Amino acid sequence: MTAYFPAVRLRRATFVGALCAGLAVVATGCGADPDEGTNGVGKLSAEQIEGKAKTAATQARSVHLSGTLVTGGKSFTLDMRLGADGGSGEVKSQDDTTFQLLRVGEQLYLKAGAAFWGQSEAAGKLGDKFVKVPEGDPSYKQFRGFTDMHVLLDGLLGLDGTLAKGDYTKVGHTRAVQVTAEKGAGGKLSVSLEGTPYPLLMERAGGAGRVVLAEWGKPVELTPPAQDQTVDYGSQLPTTKEQGSGSAQPAPKGSGKGTAPKG
The missing domain is CATH 3.10.450 (Nuclear Transport Factor 2; Chain: A,)
Structure with a gap:
């Protein structure tokens, strides 16, 4: 009888040790601290x-944001690198229309294929060029939202x-x-x-x-496009001229009406 209880204890300890190792459990029940080596x-x-x-x-100065976002009934795929002074990247709408955005300070540029501009007479000239978006254009604020780190984060992290x-x-x-x-x-x-x-x-x-x-805190390089790759269309983009200067919902084809992400 004196040898029986130590043997039982030994077998029990062996069983518990094997169970923890076999399940790779990181929990206090198996003696490990799940917070060990973390920031707490x-x-x-x-x-x-x-x-x-x-x-x-x-407090961060930059971030790389990628994934899908549904807003206003429309779906977007985003791949944006955002910093304190602007951002750059690509946005793809649910109808597979893709456009690139670049903002350096308050200078905002939009690049897309001719199909993005719909039936505009200028579509051929604007396709695959960086088009400078005038600050007075109704689309400026909406497109700018995609390049503004804090606007995007405020809307996302809720x-x-x-x-x-x-x-x-x-x-x-x-x-x-x-x-x-x-x-x-x-x-x-x-x-x-x-x-x-x-x-x-x-x-x-x-x-x-x-x-x-x-990539939190990683520097984001933001350089204005070369002059020969840029089109300055004046005070308004061609698609918004057709709707009048008072339009609050510019609608270049495939843009989701330019609506910036909101909570």
Whole structure:
């Protein structure tokens, strides 16, 4: 009898050790600390994690934003590099029309194929050229929104409803913790557990898009296009002239009426 209990304990310890190793469980039940080596935000409440992520995003000077966004009933695929003084990248609308945007300071340029400009007489001249968008044109503010880091982030990083801390996960190779709203129905935000707690992945409520946020703080090179690649069309773009200067919804073909992303 004296040898029986130590043997049972030994077998039990061996079984538990094998179970933890076999399942690769990273949890306190198997003796490992899931927050070991992290920035510690995983120990905070869901509200605190969201707050940390928003603060980090607000203070950042640049970000690479890519993914899908549904707004105003229209779907866009974005691939934008955004900095404090502008941004550049590509936007693709749901009808497969693609346009490029470049903003350097307040100078905004739009580049697209001739089909983007519809039946305009100038379509052939504008196709595949950087067209300078006049600040007075009704489309300027809408297109500029795609190149404005803080406008995009303010609209994207919103969770709707009661928050809860979700699972530990990975976005790419970076460990992250999820914050969910209304069990995911109000959106999911994955926040980095490594270094600065930047937002890494935003899954918007109601299936309104899924956006990856990466390369936080990486310099964004913004250079105006060469003069021979630029067309300055004066005070208004040709498609908006047809609608009158008071039009609030310019509609170059495939542009989604120029509507900038909003919450």
